[in-house]
Amino acid sequence: MYPKATEQGNFKMTLLDRVIFFSKEDLAGTPMLEKAEKLLEKKHDFGQLDLNALLEFHHIHQYFENDKYLDSWTSSQRAAYAAILKNAMTAIRNYMRNMIPAKVMEEAALLEYNNQENFWELIRYFELYKSIDDALFFAILNAHPHHIRYILPLKQIVQHYNLTLRSFLMTSEESAELLLAHYEQKNTTPSNYHFPKSLTDTDKQTIITSYLKSDDPNLNYIELVRNSKNLKLPPKILLKAKQAANKIKEEILNEENSMKMSVGATLDKKQAEPVTYKNEGGDTRVTYGGLFLDSLKTELKLFAVFSQIFLYTDQEGLITLVNKDTEMDVLEKIGMQSKNEYHTSFVFAKKDMLSIAQLGIFDHYLKEKGRSIENLLQNVIKDLFVDHFKVNELSFAMPDPSLSAIGKIRLLAPEMEYLLKQYKDFVTHKQIDHELLQIDSNPVFFSELPSLLPKKYIYSSHESIRVIQYHFYDQNSVFAMRKRSEKPMTLFKRLESGNLGRSDFEDYQLPYLDQAVAAGDLLIDDNGFIGMADPIKVIIAGKLRKNGTISYWHYGEEFRIEVDRLIAEGLLTTSDQLFTIDETSYLNYYLNKKEFTNGKDLRNKYLHGSNIKDEKQQEIDYLYFLRTFIVILLKLKDDLILSQHHSKLTAI
Numbered sequence: 005m006y007p008k009a010t011e012q013g014n015f016k017m018t019l020l021d022r023v024i025f026f027s028k029e030d031l032a033g034t035p036m037l038e039k040a041e042k043l044l045e046k047k048h049d050f051g052q053l054d055l056n057a058l059l060e061f062h063h064i065h066q067y068f069e070n071d072k073y074l075d076s077w078t079s080s081q082r083a084a085y086a087a088i089l090k091n092a093m094t095a096i097r098n099y100m101r102n103m104i105p106a107k108v109m110e111e112a113a114l115l116e117y118n119n120q121e122n123f124w125e126l127i128r129y130f131e132l133y134k135s136i137d138d139a140l141f142f143a144i145l146n147a148h149p150h151h152i153r154y155i156l157p158l159k160q161i162v163q164h165y166n167l168t169l170r171s172f173l174m175t176s177e178e179s180a181e182l183l184l185a186h187y188e189q190k191n192t193t194p195s196n197y198h199f200p201k202s203l204t205d206t207d208k209q210t211i212i213t214s215y216l217k218s219d220d221p222n223l224n225y226i227e228l229v230r231n232s233k234n235l236k237l238p239p240k241i242l243l244k245a246k247q248a249a250n251k252i253k254e255e256i257l258n259e260e261n262s263m264k265m266s267v268g269a270t271l272d273k274k275q276a277e278p279v280t281y282k283n284e285g286g287d288t289r290v291t292y293g294g295l296f297l298d299s300l301k302t303e304l305k306l307f308a309v310f311s312q313i314f315l316y317t318d319q320e321g322l323i324t325l326v327n328k329d330t331e332m333d334v335l336e337k338i339g340m341q342s343k344n345e346y347h348t349s350f351v352f353a354k355k356d357m358l359s360i361a362q363l364g365i366f367d368h369y370l371k372e373k374g375r376s377i378e379n380l381l382q383n384v385i386k387d388l389f390v391d392h393f394k395v396n397e398l399s400f401a402m403p404d405p406s407l408s409a410i411g412k413i414r415l416l417a418p419e420m421e422y423l424l425k426q427y428k429d430f431v432t433h434k435q436i437d438h439e440l441l442q443i444d445s446n447p448v449f450f451s452e453l454p455s456l457l458p459k460k461y462i463y464s465s466h467e468s469i470r471v472i473q474y475h476f477y478d479q480n481s482v483f484a485m486r487k488r489s490e491k492p493m494t495l496f497k498r499l500e501s502g503n504l505g506r507s508d509f510e511d512y513q514l515p516y517l518d519q520a521v522a523a524g525d526l527l528i529d530d531n532g533f534i535g536m537a538d539p540i541k542v543i544i545a546g547k548l549r550k551n552g553t554i555s556y557w558h559y560g561e562e563f564r565i566e567v568d569r570l571i572a573e574g575l576l577t578t579s580d581q582l583f584t585i586d587e588t589s590y591l592n593y594y595l596n597k598k599e600f601t602n603g604k605d606l607r608n609k610y611l612h613g614s615n616i617k618d619e620k621q622q623e624i625d626y627l628y629f630l631r632t633f634i635v636i637l638l639k640l641k642d643d644l645i646l647s648q649h650h651s652k653l654t655a656i
Contacts, residue, residue: 023060038074043060053095059119060119068085068086068089112144145172149176149177150178152172153182156198166200180211183212189343212235223249225340226248227342231601233344267354268287272293274294277293279313288354310638323587326590329552346600359631378412381637395436398430398436400423402419409619409625462577472541473545473549475520540566582640606632
């Protein structure tokens with residue numbers, strides 16, 4: 005604690021006055037530096053301060069190390085403050101080095117929470133761990149087990165106490181969660197933990213097993229075990245995790261603390277409209293018109309229902325069924341996620357349910373007409389790909405409609421894979437060589453399938469694009485207008501709604517407004533009105549935020565010229581692949597476990613015999629497989645249409 009009275013007078017510090025360094029990127033930097041300024045303006049006798057008081061200057065020193073200062077500081081102020089911090093760091097070094105090993109336990113007990121991490125960093129920096137024996141180190145950890153979270157990032161300390169740390173981790177209640185957080189949990193920044201080399205894979209499995217058997221395991225961490233990949237856990241542990249998760253879900257997911265979701269789809273034989281929607285609370289009811297379907301006289305028009313009415317793909321030919329970041333709410337985004345899990349949302353689940361219901365209705369409609377969806381797709385492939393687009397060597401056979409669901413899956417899976425191999429050969433060599441393909445045993449990966457068009461998709465991970473997306477389109481942006489009775493209005497909507505001036509912004513928003521003007525994202529005209537400095541860049545950023553990508557050739561020449569400009573400026577990147585990154589992940593999620601441990605694995609689980617004996621489940625799995633095949637056909641169709649339309653431009 006700070007002394008009650010020092011030479012600077014009655015200067016007292018409360019916990020709210022403390023300066024804390026969180027990270028270089030943290031937005032709390034400015035208010036923390038304002039607190040630091042007050043502290044640095046006081047006179048201090050560093051020799052009279054205790055460790056907690058000294059460590060506060062270490063927090064301030066970290067801001068200076070990362071070139072973080074208040075804009076209002078002059079160069080002479082910076083120099084004066086830097087000199088004070090130099091003296092403070094000398095005092096910290098002397099304090100730490102003069103601290104006898106026996107007193108380390110006492111000091112650790114007195115540490116304020118925000119100083120515990122700094123304490124161990126300085127133990128490492130001054131190499132004080134070399135004077136602390138294993139017995140004392142073990143005793144400190146037993147007395148303060150949560151300190152392990154500050155020790156594991158320090159490689160030198162972990163190596164020094166190799167066996168001691170193993171002994172602690174084998175008995176600590178936190179060990180399983182630490183392992184899972186490091187190896188399996190998805191974080192915005194990678195885990196910086198170092199585990200002792202003496203901790204074997206068998207030890208890790210023992211720790212995880214003990215956690216699953218404990219009285220109150222956390223469901224989030226159990227799910228990380230279920231979706232584990234990097235820890236290489238055996239099937240027996242994965243099964244225990246599944247059973248433990250199901251047990252907890254049965255206990256907590258009752259009617260009082262869970263939310264029901266319902267999606268219904270029906271066919272009205274007398275309805276002429278293509279589709280009508282009805283929403284009641286959280287339930288969605290969709291009715292499709294039988295008379296409309298009757299009016300579609302060709303199989304190509306019937307096939308178009310999947311994109312134009314069922315909306316499996318959008319106007320850019322992008323698969324709409326993928327999980328989108330913009331469709332997730334805040335709670336879904338901040339929830340614990342596995343590195344190896346395909347993360348889904350409430351909206352994704354509704355789209356999934358509706359699309360399967362749509363497929364079931366369509367299949368039923370065809371059967372009532374004495375037809376089958378298998379024959380429809382077979383004819384579409386012939387009429388569209390072979391006859392219209394002249395992919396003459398294409399070979400494909402849909403399964404017989406009379407087969408069981410499991411029989412259809414086992415036949416459709418290899419046919420679909422071979423279809424994609426043929427398309428890849430067609431794109432690469434402008435022809436299909438069946439003799440060569442038949443001896444090629446390499447699997448086909450969705451991420452490696454090429455498009456007929458260069459620059460098929462546009463992406464961006466550039467910081468300036470991310471800033472535009474946040475400022476203009478995020479409801480949590482500092483520029484969003486907030487009213488208690490309404491949803492926040494984004495800056496883009498505010499600019500669309502009419503003239504906007506500085507007076508329309510709150511005082512706290514004005515510094516950020518000036519920064520956006522200085523960065524070239526906003527401008528202020530001669531009349532004082534605020535506008536977009538580069539409207540097309542803002543629109544492109546918005547489209548990328550919505551879908552994660554832009555399908556380049558779906559746009560007109562003027563738009564493409566602007567995209568090319570941003571590519572040349574290094575703000576955008578391109579892809580020549582058939583599927584987008586999100587589409588590839590979506591297909592992998594349903595068909596295999598190449599990318600995700602929670603994947604449906606529809607292809608592989610039926611490939612060499614099935615452990616799914618429930619015929620109803622087999623029927624559902626076939627619908628999922630069929631839907632996946634249909635979206636693949638829609639992507640192939642889109643690629644061929646765009647290539648045919650833009651063939652002269654892409655040949656230049």
